[in-house]
Amino acid sequence: MSALGATPGPPDGPQEPGPQNALEQLLVHAAEHPGDREAGPAFVAAFMDASVGVPGTVQDGGFVPLVTELSERRRAGLAFTHPSRGAWWGRQWTQTQGEMPPGFEVRGTTGRDLMRQLVGHNLGLVLNPANRHGKEFLVAEMSDLLAGVDPGTTHRVAQQGSSVEVGEPAYVPEGLVERLRDGFVALGGVATASLGWIRYEDGLQGYLLGVTTSRPRDEVLPVVERCVEVLEGRTLDVTVGPPGATLLTAHVPPFLTA
Structure with a gap:
């Protein structure tokens, strides 16, 4: 996917159009009524x-x-709920960043299909970047929606026969391994601990912590x-087994051995 620089924030001025369709009416209502528990899910x-x-770009x-850099380690695709949102973003972009990339165009898809594609690329x-009413979806949130579970669900059941890939993470937040090591040493009874990177069949990716312990x-x-702080939008799953057990993280070098 094409990389794009930082996305400019909402501009000042009255000229941005109001809600243009039923979807945008739902979006604005959810944004302006945070106490309405049904507004966001609706x-x-x-x-979807x-x-x-x-x-x-073609x-x-x-x-x-196009992909925008949200932080040093977090990237996202872009989408608009109405052509006027894309036009508004485009005007602001060209004013601050110059011309659009060669071959630029906007193509239509469904929210569900877009989520599938983005989750598959982590x-x-x-x-609606640069517009007053928008929303950011994290990878884990989109994966939950595609799986038909409530976003933020702490437990998910993998279907029998589904496949996963596990390896070493390319990036680990500073201090995470050290905090985990210190925490497990203080707990006692931990034989091994490994931090891997897992990719599920639906494309969701995240950290996988494997712990063998009594x-x-x-x-x-x-x-x-207690040890995990900010994962920059990534998930962390935990698998626990007795000493000597073969976990999904078996091929990942441990950061702690008894």
Whole structure:
């Protein structure tokens, strides 16, 4: 996917158009009524099957969605709920950044299909960048929506026969391994601990912590929760087994051995 620089924030001025369709009415209502517990889910449910515009470039005969850098380690695709949102963003972009990339165009897809593509590339989604009413979807949130579970669900059941890939993470937040090591040493009874990177069949990717220990799982998880701070939008799953057990992280070098 094509890389794009930082996305400019909402501009000042009265000229930005109001809600242009039913989806945008739901979005504005959710934004302006944060206490309405049904407003957010209603918008998301409509977004999944709605048509949205995705900016990108045509390269070698194929369409490549644009990607924006949200932080040093976090990237996201872009989409618009109405052509006027894309036009508004485009005007602001050209004023601050210059011309659009060669071959630029906006193509339509459904929110659901866009999420599938972004999750498969470990990318988040910024909806209506540079507009007053928008939303950021994290990779884990989109994966939950595609799986039909409530976003933020702490436990998910993998279907029998589904495949996963596990390896070493390319990047680890500063201090994470050290905090985990210190926490497990203080807990005692931990034989090995490894931090891997897992990719699920639906494309969701995140950290996988494997712990072999004589301690019960309900004593291990509080240690993990205390040690884990900001994962920059990534997930962290934990697998626990007795000493000598073969976990999914078996091929990842441990950061702690008894």
